[in-house]
């Protein structure tokens with residue numbers, strides 16, 4: 001067999017450890033997963049009801065054009081119906097952009113520590129990734145501009161950035177977009193958009209009219225609590241959306257995903273409540289980190305990256321034995337763990353476990 005040479009050494013994506021696996025491996029009854037930035041409050045009850053109501057229709061194919069959801073979401077966002085594309089998670093939109101735009105030898109620019117799916121899809125298509133170092137955990141937009149060549153096809157800006165949780169301001173973003181040549185696509189990944197409360201943050205959708213080379217990614221997996229159903233979307237000019245649509249499989253989002261997303265979108269009260277609780281959770285964790293003498297990056301999504309001043313894998317393993325799953329393994333931050341902001345109770349349990357683990361490992365406050 002002869003696979004594409006550029007995929008032979010690709011790592012397989014390692015997701016956060018599943019709760020049931022950890023329970024079984026370690027013989028634990030209670031496990032708290034704070035590893036994949038899921039919504040700790042679950043799915044809106046209205047979305048659950050809509051999903052259950054659609055169960056009688058499982059024998060029918062979904063609407064490949066997601067017409068009803070398109071109607072509702074484009075009205076909510078204030079964009080045209082030809083400006084949106086849905087995917088099996090925003091992961092799929094990333095893959096479709098790579099499939100539609102990259103030819104081997106193209107260059108693509110991203111931060112040196114950001115969402116790994118950008119690079120893996122660039123690798124699959126034979127594009128060359130140019131990594132620009134984060135500065136204090138934040139995108140260096142000037143550095144990214146400096147990395148543009150005549151081979152640059154796509155620049156990825158993750159805002160808030162996964163895993164550091166930092167944002168670039170609206171002002172910095174528009175200065176950057178003004179300077180990016182019009183033939184270079186900028187993908188602004190706003191998977192955590194709904195969580196951000198910082199006033200300097202911009203809504204990428206508002207910039208689309210001004211920048212025809214901009215694509216904004218959003219998802220129903222995070223604040224909308226529908227990660228299991230796999231539905232996310234991209235918003236851009238009709239020309240870009242048409243091109244991405246041309247490489248999309250016909251039935252890439254399921255009936256249940258569309259029904260759940262439609263009802264979740266209508267329940268903005270639930271979204272607001274989750275945002276409020278998340279902001280309170282960030283403050284709770286930041287206070288505790290301060291008390292423990294640990295530095296964390298400013299958090300704007302539903303996760304915090306904190307320096308535990310010990311090899312992150314050791315702390316990850318020790319927390320796992322306490323029934324808490326977090327994320328380690330960030331190549332440039334070997335002493336940092338990324339923890340999802342949980343409910344107040346979950347955060348309390350995490351901090352208690354962390355204190356214990358750090359005491360055992362000789363880290364002093």
Ligand SMILES: Cc1ncc(COP(=O)(O)O)c(C=O)c1O
Nearest residue numbers: 089090091115162191219221232
């Ligand atoms: C920055 C970012 N973008 C995209 C995604 C993909 O989300 P989904 O495919 O569930 O929509 C994630 C998931 O963790 C993410 O953190």
